Amino acid sequence: MVLNLVNQETDNLSWRIGGPQGSGINRIARLFARACATQGAELICRREYHSNIMGRHSYNDILMGAKSAHCHRESTDILVSFDPETLARHALMVTDKGCVLHSSEDADVPLGRLAYLDERLREDLTRRLEAFNLPPSTGGLLQMINQKGVQSFAIPYGQLLTKLAEAVDKPRQWVAAAQNTLAASVSATLMSLAQETLEEAIETAFGGRKDLVELNHQAMLIAYNYTREHISWKGPSIPVNESPGERLLINATQGVALGKLAAGMGFQSYYPISPATDESTFLEAHAGAPLDNGQTSGPLIFQVEDELAAINMASGAALTGARSATSTSGPGFSLMSEGLGWAGMNEVPLVVTLYQRGGPSTGMPTRTDQGDLQFALNAGHGEFPRIILASGDVTSCFYDAAQAFDYAEHYQLPVIHLLDKALTSTLQTIPLPEPSQISIDRGERDIKSSQSLQGVKRFQLTDSGISPRPVLGDPNGQHWTTGVEHSEQGQVTEDPVLREAMMEKRARKLELAAAEIPVSEKLEILGDEASEFTLLTWGSNKGAVLDAMQRLADSGISARAVQLRLLWPLPADELMAILSESSPSVMIEANFSGQLNKLFQQQIGRGCDYVILKYSGRPISGEALFPALMDIHTGSAEPHIVLRNSFE
Amino acid sequence: MVLNLVNQETDNLSWRIGGPQGSGINRIARLFARACATQGAELICRREYHSNIMGRHSYNDILMGAKSAHCHRESTDILVSFDPETLARHALMVTDKGCVLHSSEDADVPLGRLAYLDERLREDLTRRLEAFNLPPSTGGLLQMINQKGVQSFAIPYGQLLTKLAEAVDKPRQWVAAAQNTLAASVSATLMSLAQETLEEAIETAFGGRKDLVELNHQAMLIAYNYTREHISWKGPSIPVNESPGERLLINATQGVALGKLAAGMGFQSYYPISPATDESTFLEAHAGAPLDNGQTSGPLIFQVEDELAAINMASGAALTGARSATSTSGPGFSLMSEGLGWAGMNEVPLVVTLYQRGGPSTGMPTRTDQGDLQFALNAGHGEFPRIILASGDVTSCFYDAAQAFDYAEHYQLPVIHLLDKALTSTLQTIPLPEPSQISIDRGERDIKSSQSLQGVKRFQLTDSGISPRPVLGDPNGQHWTTGVEHSEQGQVTEDPVLREAMMEKRARKLELAAAEIPVSEKLEILGDEASEFTLLTWGSNKGAVLDAMQRLADSGISARAVQLRLLWPLPADELMAILSESSPSVMIEANFSGQLNKLFQQQIGRGCDYVILKYSGRPISGEALFPALMDIHTGSAEPHIVLRNSFE
């Protein structure tokens, strides 16, 4: 199925800014988002960028509303463009009543001159323009969208920068970086953003540097003036939540980092990798989170030589009783397979935060994917228990990251916390998380001291499978751990009977987890609980599903959604019950083969009636999901649906 | 379910020798096997040993018959023991009419004195002896088995060695190592092995060293004389195949190595690891296999710094067009996850030979397991096609190892050849393999030369998914490969449309494989094809299944077996058809969770009616399988059956 992008009326407003990587797009988008949020908007932002430092195309969306949208839109209402490539990539995604703000210089650039434009897209655009008898250039594209009602305005950034240089009395080159601020300020004017609010945001963003604050302040003034004088179009106002409450504006990596701090994590090792690095970098900058007993403490965040070191150091730290984690993405996780098995064999409470990105291999480092589920389920040779949980939105990142340590320590096993790149690029206003709500479960500890030379029974055979845990450094707590099959005392054994007992013991912990963990921690039911039209999903698709359900409801169609949080042990009984009352059931995943659906087949004996997938490296949106679900509802859909959008 | 070991009449004869590792047990067992085979016996040998260099217990079985047995027995007819520990571990496994040959010194050693005996086993034996009012010692055990009819003979090795020292005129210490030969010769006498045959075997084994040949020759004479004089018991004669044909006596690592040579492998990298190393070591010693065009060539076998290097070097070599492989076991395979994904992404024909051993983690390095299937299916982040095949016996090791390269080159993807430790320890007489029967399929090559600076279309989008392959060094064949998502020319791309096309293209190759590979290469149907009583299995269990089916047939029960060779892509349609005509269906696996059965559930939507598992690190035998199948046949079995034997 090919998605037909529909422009539609929405109660939210999408602002998009695009341009070459490294030119400050991301920074200005965050500044603008902060200003809009301060004005009272609830917002959700999306970011797309290439695996490159400078020059290739990147863009940020800010979708704002009086209440928080669940997910980004693929179309946009206002497009702010810094280069002709952005026009080429996004012009056709602007909604009918929308507007384009571009640089005057880009008004008519032949597509053939855009070095970084994918050949495929160039050809596609050329064909489309030809059909309208338009030239293959940005000019042609602008004409095309103007014809359907989109406004476009050429902003003479060059002139404005010259003016700015004069205003601050600095060389033209020095002020060039403020082009972003000019652009944001033009938007701000059109969208009636209070000048003070933008000023404040500038102040926050450029903090200490007085000269920069002044520069950007002047840029803002120049842009406000220019806009009032030259643009008559009245843009939509920034929507405002009248009673916003206390909110944070954060993304998933920050949510996870905050959750880890709240949970009292003591140690995190990492090796840089996109998109996981941001979490560790954020933690490094804020590791000294204060305890409320007045003492300042916080975790040690440690950049190591590779991911093999990362996971094994984290295990080493966990053995001493510290709450311990490592954070990575696909290639790094591949290298962790062996260490994961060691942690499983030695019943080490260890949290592995896995940010999925486009695979296989180096793949698409800065694009999203949910292609690592089956690998996470099976990584490491041999058989050992693990818990896998996945977060669906920024707020749950916080709570899930914290609870992952509880699972790890209670069941003494590695916990894999699955996220995806889409979430890391989702910057969102969320209600203030409450660390004080977090209960901490450190699991059963062994506080007896060893009398015998054989040491403490670290791996005592118990009914629950859980052996009270001594840690390195306990007084008289000497014991042995080993990746070799072992006795209760951690002695190497090849005895067949003991071997069987240990395999069974370790496996029992997972049965216990399946029985003990409350349903509410396993899955979340959203939408109309009574509906049989059931959407099942995991991870960042949650937002798209909520959004699409809203659209269905608006069309008078009720549906419910099951957002799966605990992926392993899979809540098979609960899901079985749900599936037996579903008609139709629809699995929604951002990967190629429908990995959760496969897991359903394996564990429940049946998959869903329909599977909707997307594997272009871009996240699923409610906008794209909705028509697919409508087709399912009307019975005109194939069971295997692929969402595609050639402009993302 | 706990296995009750039954002694039973068999048409084959089991000889077992046990003692401390490093004392030459394995060497003498191979020598004796060779002699028996030369006399005309068909045989299958099993070996069990600890992960230790010297001192811990190890044993070898030789099961001989007029025709080849399919699998080892857990019980034995003749036990040759060198130390009291062997008596403790094996006495109760000797069949009722069997015999024990032990050292006089071991006739009455308290179990408490056996340092290496597992505590669990010591307690178990003590309890059993107590029940018979016998002392907890080897003496007690011998009495116990004597009572049920087992013969036992104490051999005065000390005296015989003194005699031997005199005979060869060497110090007593120098001749000590010949104790093995004394023991083998006692057995040979009892079992009517022709003296010349044993002599010949000694000659072969000690090759160049005249002094050793003489030593062992003398030992043989002394033992023959001693036995004739002092042991009146008439042992069973070595069974003889009257028309044996040309045979090899080899195990799985040798089978695989020979298959690789026959297939023209050019490069193999490896890092030492049990039980995989033996294959590479064998290859290193015999790499210069002659081509029949008279030139001597053969592969380069290369010991590298780790498994990361091993897989990536093999990929590098494969890129030049050489048939390339690496060989490893669980921990090494874990480290290969990332490299496997690179090979998948770059469509590199690469063979990974994976010898499964007891996991997780370091696990049980010298014990068997089939616990890596799900990992092999999913190793590496992201989604990419691979082929997985598993061999069931020594002969198929040869042909499968060879054909793995055909699959790899035809479909341009990594092929994982799964084996297990049980097979590597299976030494067997097999009909001479025929390299000349092997057809070689090198896949579609690109021989056009590149005209453009963009290079050859290495990843050309084709209907089949297969792109004709250029290799490094082709004249004018410059092209690019990369682990990043790429265009047809191997250029980095993040274009959503191209991304989708490439994911689909790579996946198509697997659909093609599923369609093209003939059923006969996917699975083998054994036994009574018309029967609905269907046993399904993979890997080394094949022998046990054949053996058990024979036993069923002897009891008038017909059954058929499906030995699965192609595990991925799983022959779902074929299996579905089989399962729909099966009643009951029984899955037999040597792992904890029934991994193939899980795969059935996932891909076919249903598992088998019964699952029989063993996960003690020891292989399944027909002897143990038979009663379990009988229970299933009579309807008295649980659906989940675990085979256990506390004496292995």
Added chain:
Amino acid sequence: MDDSNKLALNYKDYQSDRINDWCAGCGDHGILRALEKALAEMGLPRDQVAAFGGIGCSGKTPYYLNTYGVHTLHGRVLSFATGAKLANPSLNVIAMGGDGDALSIGGGHFINTGRRNLDMTYIMFNNGVYGLTKGQAAPTLQPGDKTKSMAQSNIQGQLNPVLLALVSGYTWVGRGYAYDVKTLTGLIVDAIRHPGIAFLDVLQPCPKYNDLHTKSWYGERLYDLSKVGHHSLISTDSEEQLAEEIRIMALIRAREWGERIPTGVFLQDLSRPEFQEQIGQLQPAYSAQPPSRQTISDEMGKSMVDLTTLFENLRVS
């Protein structure tokens, strides 16, 4: 390391009652004994010592000690040990493993551990072969060497562990001999006492697989650096030029191999700050509340972490 709680213990007090399954005559026995004696000499409380082993014959050493024992993964022993030491600085951490473990599969960790002057000790069992996998060449073997289970003679070069440790930044670098338990004991004590990352290369005959580097081979070749006036100590206040000369002399001595093989201490560099002190400077609470000692929840089991300040920067209102 910290031996302020010194106890009066005999070396036997450091032995576990596990059965040792090394071959008779293996150099590993001597290293184990020297280690027990070193611990006894220092009187370290057994529950303040954590022994980490790699995978190989050598890697089994922690089983035989009555301290904390962690049997890790092939090549990864330094990572596990580092994690534990960073999380619990009061542990005396001793990492051990074979030469294959250290330089081949663990080579990356070997050199990167030198970058962190963490107060821990690494003892490498240098037997020239892969013992536990039956005698393949280890990277310490010289080109041309052919031990008994090798099919052909070695054509790969030798990695010199002492040289490698020196250039990677280890601040105490020494070499001992497994059959000389007395001297070895002293070296181990020295290495453990050194307030930084210590590397001790122990020449360890493997009578089972290495028939080249035997007792008699070593016998003629070994000499003691302290007997030839080798100056190994750089103190906190050594002049930089002198320090550089000492470093270079250590490199020159380390290159010796073959006819004359130096043992003893090549270098002890006290001029570089210890790693955990450095962490403490960047993150002041670390020293008092290292990861393993943080109290993270109150009596009600609620998180005690207060994120107010942090939230401040991320808040919008």
Added chain:
Amino acid sequence: MDDSNKLALNYKDYQSDRINDWCAGCGDHGILRALEKALAEMGLPRDQVAAFGGIGCSGKTPYYLNTYGVHTLHGRVLSFATGAKLANPSLNVIAMGGDGDALSIGGGHFINTGRRNLDMTYIMFNNGVYGLTKGQAAPTLQPGDKTKSMAQSNIQGQLNPVLLALVSGYTWVGRGYAYDVKTLTGLIVDAIRHPGIAFLDVLQPCPKYNDLHTKSWYGERLYDLSKVGHHSLISTDSEEQLAEEIRIMALIRAREWGERIPTGVFLQDLSRPEFQEQIGQLQPAYSAQPPSRQTISDEMGKSMVDLTTLFENLRVS
């Protein structure tokens, strides 16, 4: 390497038409240019050159060359390159990657590659940071250094790539500077021509993330070894004592960093046999029929391998 088929090509002939996405001013541009010029100077046929890249900004280099190009995995470039060279000895193999790639995640391969004197060239782009992941510290950074995107200053020690290469056994070891294309070109030619394993450390400013090691920082410090009478060559017939002196002088020079940074050739050791020659001695057919050139099946597609002799030893009858 083998430049017998020398062609008359211009450096532009070695450029692919791919778009280069390095930052403006990045030292990588200079290295690429020097490489193109070196290939042109040697006139190497493009289809006899295989360029391998690691992962990082640096790792993208093969894309920009019109030779065979293989973009491998982070830290693994030497393994892929080694495999290809061993299988097809007639390829001119050039491996390239960043300093993180080489010394951190790839450290184990780095030192073990030195053990094999394979005729190939490894060029390390030394920018002190992890470029592509946005400026974290690389192991080449000195303790105390703090580049702009680091939250705190570096407390890990520096790995000195030249020193490490020397002690690992590389037989040609040099250092160049990315902004001095002319000299760098010469060094690359030299490295490629060297009949053994060559390691070239290239100081590569990263204007985006490394604000410490800039053009002006290097400007004052760099000096040319050939200008100070450094003797780097050990020839096939050098006396062992002289050779040892040269090796030690190379170590001493290599230790210099900070105020004075040597560039040029530290060591070229021709006394060690090339690796593929050594293989050829153990396995005589290897040279004539290396893995990539074996004909393994006849016209009918049947295997041409005759296992008769091998079967002989395993046969029973």
